[in-house]
Amino acid sequence: MVNQLLHTPDGVRDIYSDECERKIVLENELQGVLKSCGFHPIQTPAFEFFDIFGKEIGTTPSKDLYKFIDREGNTLVLRPDITPSIARCASKYYMEDGIPLRFCYTGNTFINNSSYQGRLKETTQTGAELIGDGSVAADAEMIALTIQLLLAAGLTEFQVSVGHVDFLRGLFEASALGEETEEEIRSLLLNRNFYGVEDLIEHAGLNEDLTWLFGLLKDVMMTKEKISSAKERAAAYPKILSALERLEQLEDLLRIYQVEQYVFYELAMISGFGYYTGIIFAGYTFGSGEAVVKGGRYDNLLSAFGKSSPAIGFAIVIDQLMNALQRQHIRIPFENTTKWLVYAEGMQRQAIEDAIELRKSGQIVELMPLTAEKTIEVYEKAAKQFHIQDIVYYTQEGI
Numbered sequence: 001m002v003n004q005l006l007h008t009p010d011g012v013r014d015i016y017s018d019e020c021e022r023k024i025v026l027e028n029e030l031q032g033v034l035k036s037c038g039f040h041p042i043q044t045p046a047f048e049f050f051d052i053f054g055k056e057i058g059t060t061p062s063k064d065l066y067k068f069i070d071r072e073g074n075t076l077v078l079r080p081d082i083t084p085s086i087a088r089c090a091s092k093y094y095m096e097d098g099i100p101l102r103f104c105y106t107g108n109t110f111i112n113n114s115s116y117q118g119r120l121k122e123t124t125q126t127g128a129e130l131i132g133d134g135s136v137a138a139d140a141e142m143i144a145l146t147i148q149l150l151l152a153a154g155l156t157e158f159q160v161s162v163g164h165v166d167f168l169r170g171l172f173e174a175s176a177l178g179e180e181t182e183e184e185i186r187s188l189l190l191n192r193n194f195y196g197v198e199d200l201i202e203h204a205g206l207n208e209d210l211t212w213l214f215g216l217l218k219d220v221m222m223t224k225e226k227i228s229s230a231k232e233r234a235a236a237y238p239k240i241l242s243a244l245e246r247l248e249q250l251e252d253l254l255r256i257y258q259v260e261q262y263v264f265y266e267l268a269m270i271s272g273f274g275y276y277t278g279i280i281f282a283g284y285t286f287g288s289g290e291a292v293v294k295g296g297r298y299d300n301l302l303s304a305f306g307k308s309s310p311a312i313g314f315a316i317v318i319d320q321l322m323n324a325l326q327r328q329h330i331r332i333p334f335e336n337t338t339k340w341l342v343y344a345e346g347m348q349r350q351a352i353e354d355a356i357e358l359r360k361s362g363q364i365v366e367l368m369p370l371t372a373e374k375t376i377e378v379y380e381k382a383a384k385q386f387h388i389q390d391i392v393y394y395t396q397e398g399i
Contacts, residue, residue: 010121011112011119011120011121011122012120012121012122013120017386018334018336018387019322021334021336022322022332022334023124023318023322025332025333025334026153026318026321026322026325026332027106027124027126027318029152029153030106030126030149030152030153030316031104031106031126033145033148033149033152034104034126034128034145034149035104037102037145037148038102039102039103039104039128040102040103040104041103041104041105042086042089042103042104042105043105043107044079044082044085044086044088044089044105044107045079045085046078046079046107046108047068047076047077047078047079048076048077048079048084048085048088049074049075049076049077050065050067050074050075050076050077052077052079052084052085052088053065053077053079053080053081053084056304057084057274057275057301057304058273058274058275058276058301059080059081059083059084059273059274059275060080060081060111060272064080064111064112064113065077065078065080065111065112066078066110066112078109078110079107079109079110080109080110080111081109081273081315082105082107082109082125082127082315083127083129083273083275083298083301083313083315084275084301084304086103086105086129086131086313087129087131087298087301087302087304087305087311088305090103090129090131090302090307090309091302091305091306091307092305094131095302095307095309098132099132100130100131100132100133100138101129101130101131101132102128102129102130102131103128103129103131104126104127104128104129105125105126105127105128106124106125106126106127106318107124107125108122108123108124108125109122109123109124109125110122111123120319123317123318123319123320124317124318124319125315125316125317125318126149126315126316126318127295127313127314127315127316128142128145128313128314129311129312129313130142130311130312130313131302131309131310131311132309132310132311133310133311133312134297134299134310136246136249136250136253137253138310138312139246139250139253139278139279139297139312140250140253140254140256140257142295142312142313142314143160143162143250143254143259143263143279143281143295144254144257144259145314146160146281146283146293146295146314146316147160147257147259147262147263147283148259149293149316150262150283150285150292150293150316150321153321153325153332154325154330154331154332155285155321155324155325155328155330156330157285157286157328158262158283158284158285158292159262159263159264159283159284159285160262160263160264160281160282160283160284160293161220161264161265161266161269161281161282161283161284162247162250162263162264162265162266162269162279162280162281163265163266163267163268163269163279163280163281164243164244164246164247164267164278164279164280165243165269165271165276165277165278165280165296166239166240166242166243166277166278167240167243167244167267168186168189168217168267168268168270169239170234170237170238170239170240170241170242170243171210171213171214171237171240172185173237173239174210174237174239174240175204175206175210175214177204181200181204184200185197185200186270188200189217189268189270190270194217194218194268195218197214197217197218198214198215198218201214201215209233209234209236210237212233213230213233213234213237213240216230216267217267217268218268219266219267220264220266220268221264221265221266222247222264222265222266222267223265224248224251227244227247227248227251227265228248230244231244231245231248243278246278246279247265247279250279251263251265269281269282271294271296273296273298275298275300275301276296276297276298277297277298277299277300278296278297278299278312279296279297279312280295280296280297281293281294281295281296281314282294282295283316285324285328286324286327286328287323287324287325287326287327287328288320288321288323288324288327290317290320291317291320292316292317292320292321292324293314293315293316293317293321294314294315294317295312295313295314295315296312296313296314297310297311297312298311298312298313299311336386336387336388336389337363337364337389337390338364338365338366338386338388338390339358339363339364339365339366339390339391339392340365340366340368340379340383340388340390340391340392341354341355341365341366341367341368341392341394342368342369342370342376342379342391342392342393342394343367343368343369343370343393343394343395344370344394344395344396345369345370346396347394347395347396348369350394351367351394352367354392355367370395376393379391
């Protein structure tokens, strides 16, 4: 029983020592960038009513939620996603202001998915939401901010893939393939089986333009020139054309932000969140098997909470980002400046008084008593383990 109490459940882990210090440094660095861009911190509860993340909202499937009942009989869930919580909060407290709202956050999310073997079920996310601005300028601002954050974290080699949910939705509407075929295509795209999609479309009897547009799904690095060519083929399909025009306008703005070299356009992008309505994007880098950041536009989400407003946001998965930084040998800058005051019994008062003064000057001080078991040799060994560079000894003979 004692041994079992020392272990964590599957999918969660302890974070301690230097790793924890570096994680906090990284989170603070990212929050500093967000605040410098006018995003204001917000905190929402770790658990909410079930309906906040229900099927109608378009977030995580019910089977993947951690659910429990409170003493009043309400079904509650640990949040799998922070965006719906912020949408709820903004709808309740902010929507009368009439100006764009910028929020940033850091918090943990929880997904109880049995297919996540070897993956964390509790992860930390740092993210931002821009509510009340439906323009392509807002899309560009958030993608440029994503890139700025990844650079601030220390990454140099990464890409942000950008798509638009209405491209695929427009193809489905124009093609009338049927729900079963549409679901099969989504599944093939999620598995990156583009040739499977191509085979399905070849036998669907579609016209030349639609067949050609479906063929763009296998292009994971669309250029502005290809998007312009695609607009000619999509002239008869308003939803597809609108999505392509939005991407084209976005490209122009990202050039102003001077981040276009990190951006690739991928029309086959699919998100697991059903509430996305327009631009969607994800950031990838070496050393992480999954995206380190995901985001998109969700113009209809706030209406689920009684208010209508366009919005766009993203979340960086801190755990994935730290894994990538470690595997790329990018060190999160962290220096342990803690000072140890190691004192003998008769020197306790002096050590405490000195610690008070040192802390007033902004120094980090730990008081360490000398005992028969906790000798100078013990402290010297521990100091090496914890990277303590500054030790002051208070002995009976003096400091």
